[in-house]
Amino acid sequence: MSATTTTRPPVVAARPPVPPERRTSAARFRALVTSRIGSAIAVVIAVLWTVPTVGLFVSSLRPEADIRSSGWWHVFSDPSFTLENYARVLGGSTSTNLAVYFQNSLVIAIPATLLPLGLAIMASYAFSVLRWPGRDWVFVGVFALQVVPLQMALVPLLRIFSGTEVADVLPFLSLWVAHTIFALPLAIFLLHNFMAEVPRELIEAAQIDGAGHVTVFLRVVLPLMLPAIASFAIFQFLWVWNDLLVGLTFSGGSRTVQPLTAALAAMAGDRGQEWHLLTAGAFVSMVLPLVVFFALQRYFVRGLLAGSVKG
Amino acid sequence: MSFLLHSKNGQLVLAIVAFAAVVALLLLTARLAERLRGRGRSGVMVLLFGGPALLLLAVGLVYPALRTLWMSFMDGSSESFVGWANYAHVFVDPAGVVALRNTLAWVVLTPLCATAIGLVYAVLIDRSRFESAAKSLLFLPMAISFVGAGIIWRFVYEYRGAAQEQTGLLNAVIVWLGGDPVRFLQDSPLNTLFLIAVLVWTEAGFAMVILSAAIKAVPQDVMEAARLDGAGAWQLFTRITVPSIRPSLVVVLTTISIATLKIFDITRTMTGAQFDTQVLANEMYDWSFVFGDNGIGSAMAVLIFLLVIPLVIYNVRQMARNRAVRA
Numbered sequence: 001m002s003a004t005t006t007t008r009p010p011v012v013a014a015r016p017p018v019p020p021e022r023r024t025s026a027a028r029f030r031a032l033v034t035s036r037i038g039s040a041i042a043v044v045i046a047v048l049w050t051v052p053t054v055g056l057f058v059s060s061l062r063p064e065a066d067i068r069s070s071g072w073w074h075v076f077s078d079p080s081f082t083l084e085n086y087a088r089v090l091g092g093s094t095s096t097n098l099a100v101y102f103q104n105s106l107v108i109a110i111p112a113t114l115l116p117l118g119l120a121i122m123a124s125y126a127f128s129v130l131r132w133p134g135r136d137w138v139f140v141g142v143f144a145l146q147v148v149p150l151q152m153a154l155v156p157l158l159r160i161f162s163g164t165e166v167a168d169v170l171p172f173l174s175l176w177v178a179h180t181i182f183a184l185p186l187a188i189f190l191l192h193n194f195m196a197e198v199p200r201e202l203i204e205a206a207q208i209d210g211a212g213h214v215t216v217f218l219r220v221v222l223p224l225m226l227p228a229i230a231s232f233a234i235f236q237f238l239w240v241w242n243d244l245l246v247g248l249t250f251s252g253g254s255r256t257v258q259p260l261t262a263a264l265a266a267m268a269g270d271r272g273q274e275w276h277l278l279t280a281g282a283f284v285s286m287v288l289p290l291v292v293f294f295a296l297q298r299y300f301v302r303g304l305l306a307g308s309v310k311g
Numbered sequence: 312m313s314f315l316l317h318s319k320n321g322q323l324v325l326a327i328v329a330f331a332a333v334v335a336l337l338l339l340t341a342r343l344a345e346r347l348r349g350r351g352r353s354g355v356m357v358l359l360f361g362g363p364a365l366l367l368l369a370v371g372l373v374y375p376a377l378r379t380l381w382m383s384f385m386d387g388s389s390e391s392f393v394g395w396a397n398y399a400h401v402f403v404d405p406a407g408v409v410a411l412r413n414t415l416a417w418v419v420l421t422p423l424c425a426t427a428i429g430l431v432y433a434v435l436i437d438r439s440r441f442e443s444a445a446k447s448l449l450f451l452p453m454a455i456s457f458v459g460a461g462i463i464w465r466f467v468y469e470y471r472g473a474a475q476e477q478t479g480l481l482n483a484v485i486v487w488l489g490g491d492p493v494r495f496l497q498d499s500p501l502n503t504l505f506l507i508a509v510l511v512w513t514e515a516g517f518a519m520v521i522l523s524a525a526i527k528a529v530p531q532d533v534m535e536a537a538r539l540d541g542a543g544a545w546q547l548f549t550r551i552t553v554p555s556i557r558p559s560l561v562v563v564l565t566t567i568s569i570a571t572l573k574i575f576d577i578t579r580t581m582t583g584a585q586f587d588t589q590v591l592a593n594e595m596y597d598w599s600f601v602f603g604d605n606g607i608g609s610a611m612a613v614l615i616f617l618l619v620i621p622l623v624i625y626n627v628r629q630m631a632r633n634r635a636v637r638a
Contacts, residue, residue, distance in 0.1 A: 149612065
């Protein structure tokens with residue numbers, strides 16, 4: 001071997017030469033059919049997963065009489081659209097007006113995302129950077145609380161708030177607190193895992209430079225945590241926005257605080273056949289989550305892979 | 312000041328500002344405490360950073376859970392001790408037995424179907440040109456609430472008498488193929504299956520995302536070697552892909568089972584638990600908040616808790632094992 005060959009980068013050697021095509025024509029035919037069938041199955045699944053939502057959306061834009069008399073697919077042969085349904089669920093008479101509930105959902109969801117996030121970030125600092133006796137045991141305890149289903153804490157937690165003066169002055173308080181409490185175990189667990197990955201040397205270097213815990217927390221740890229924080233914030237927001245159980249029990253059926261999901265569920269019960277209202281109403285409730293979801297899909301997937309799924 | 316208390320937006324602003332003030336106060340106190348010397352300092356730090364969250368968990372989760380456990384052994388108004396009577400009721404009451412049977416069907420079928428569909432889809436679209444768009448389609452339902460999903464599917468299942476034109480997509484297809492329209496949501500016991508399909512529809516995307524990431528981690532040289540040895544697509548799938556992603560499969564299955572046990576929204580929106588579609592989580596809500604019997608309601612909550620525990624333990628152990636393998 002000459003010197004020139006040894007100095008050449010071993011690119012060719014890394015991959016064995018592709019063997020000549022040994023497959024018979026029958027095998028090739030089978031491979032073609034499998035890939036065709038495979039693609040067909042994928043397309044069928046994709047259609048099944050999309051068509052119901054599309055059907056709902058198309059229907060919400062059709063006149064009431066059309067919805068009653070024919071299926072939504074008739075718009076392709078006989079198109080007629082109206083915004084009347086949306087006008088009725090966003091304005092209109094009080095019994096079908098969902099605009100107020102949309103506002104309620106926002107007023108519930110924004111603090112119910114920020115509160116657990118803030119508390120969990122601080123707590124995960126206590127569990128990952130600070131060192132204290134019994135730390136790991138307390139952390140395991142917090143982690144184990146994820147096992148407790150919402151249902152288990154619902155009634156007694158409700159009792160703590162009911163009838164108090166605070167509940168009258170701040171009707172949303174019980175919803176904020178309930179959502180915060182139910183979010184904390186998972187939030188602390190996830191954010192702790194991310195914070196534990198911040199290099200110890202980085203923190204120690206800052207401390208040698210004279211930084212206290214507050215400075216380390218705000219200047220070193222927090223900036224590194226932003227992607228994880230974004231992931232959890234999206235999850236928590238979607239969770240609260242889409243929640244029915246907490247919204248139903250803690251609003252006590254009151255119109256002033258009830259979230260959109262509870263109002264929509266009631267509408268589905270009372271006006272089960274008024275599809276012009278139900279379709280538009282359902283879509284109003286879906287708009288914000290869908291926008292958040294598509295705009296921040298990257299963080300959403302990252303959060304999912306990190307394990308932020310609340311059972 | 313009246314804006315802050317008397318309008319909804321005012322209360323929203325008030326909540327955010329008040330919370331920011333609390334956090335600022337905690338951090339400010341921590342900064343002052345940094346000047347302290349000796350062992351007291353780290354104790355104060357733990358209290359300031361971890362204290363608020365731990366206090367909320369103790370008051371809002373640990374205490375209520377223990378109280379629910381206690382109430383499950385008391386009568387409807389939590390006044391006198393009744394022993395195991397509430398639990399016995401769940402297993403003896405005919406409606407309770409139906410709910411248990413349905414819950415079992417939900418917990419077994421939902422994870423299996425959602426995972427199977429998510430897995431097949433993830434494999435089929437892997438490395439295809441449209442992969443990311445195709446993924447979005449499948450997990451779009453994850454952004455939709457169960458109430459919204461319930462309405463979407465009630466519309467698909469809509470039934471009209473045979474004489475009328477069908478406005479529900481499924482019945483329209485059945486009639487077009489020459490069949491008789493089906494009352495999907497009314498006819499027991501199959502109606503439970505049609506409700507389960509809705510949860511499968513929302514959970515398959517979750518399974519797909521997790522499994523797709525796992526599939527991408529399967530070493531390409533192993534796949535390539537098997538392919539050179541003449542393995543077909545199906546053999547590659549059953550002999551290499553599935554065994555390699557087994558840990559992720561277990562995590563997905565158990566996570567979906569846990570979520571399924573607690574779901575009550577779908578049943579509530581689609582059938583109102585009529586026509587024998589009751590499930591444990593919805594029955595718990597009815598007993599606690601509609602019939603006002605906290606004894607039986609609490610017993611059902613405890614039952615959900617007991618059913619969840621083994622799944623969670625298995626799930627956590629599997630996740631820890633996955634992490635150890637990856638590290």
